[in-house]
Amino acid sequence: MDIIQSYNKYLSDINNDIQAERENEEFHASSAGSCYRKQMYSFFGYETKGLDDKSLRLLRLGTIVHEDLEKAMSKIQDDNPQRDIYIEEKVSIPELNVVGTFDLGERRHNVFDIYDYKTVAAYKWTTKFGRKDNRVKTTDRNYKLQLGTYGLAISQNPKIEKVNLFLIWYNKNTSMMKEQLVDSSYIKEAKEYWEDTNDILDEFGEEFHIADELEPGVGYGTPFEDWECRYCSYSDVCPTPIK
Secondary structure, eight states: OOOHHHHHHHHHHHHHHHHHHSSSSSSSSSGTTTTTTHHHHHHOOOOOOOOHHHHHHHHHHHHHHHHHHHHHHHHHHHOOOEEEEEEEEEEEEEEEEEEEEEEEEETTTTEEEEEEEEEHHHHHHHHHSSSGGGGOOOHHHHHHHHHHHHHHHHSSSSTTOOOEEEEEEEEETOOOOOEEETTHHHHHOOOOOHHHHHHHHHHHHGGGOOOOOGGGSSSSSTSSSHHHHHHHHHHHSSSSOOO
16 A cells, blocks of 8 residues: 555645635735735636645645644634634735735733734744744744734724734744744734735736736835745746746
């Protein structure tokens, strides 16, 4: 029996089902901070390139940790029904065409705490928590903008006066975990990012791929970081010189 190949096919089928369920003509909070051109490819439903077997297995490890945390938080919710806890809660910001699902939230009167789980490999962990000379200032920028997007959605409720943002980090190599408080200023930064993204959508529409302002490797935010192109799901259709 070919166990490895059978497992790879199982994960591939799961990934295909997830991709089939994603809605086009919406932006997703999980992609906050990404290259503007990538956002347009996703919005208009361009086909993504397939993930290799190793990538699928790595993603599955993250999913398993998320599912465990979800079960643990569900138990807290069941044991403490008086607490106003939200697990895998969907949110939307219609005026910005943004949808998303945050991992965990808790409302405490007029305060709302939002948590997002991030499973990362050892190198990524080092760029955040390692020796100071190994740290990268922008390593968690997109994570913070994702959280800020959720915070923006929750803050639309007039009864919520304060939103607190937290990242829960999990090192897949060592199983170490850390909690990080994220500055609430990322709510404003996320709003500005999505406003800029929608301005591009309004100006260029489906002709974005020929817009000089979005020329890959030249235009601002296409990409923000060189590494984006190396891991981009649309690198097969994008004429980026950064490979």
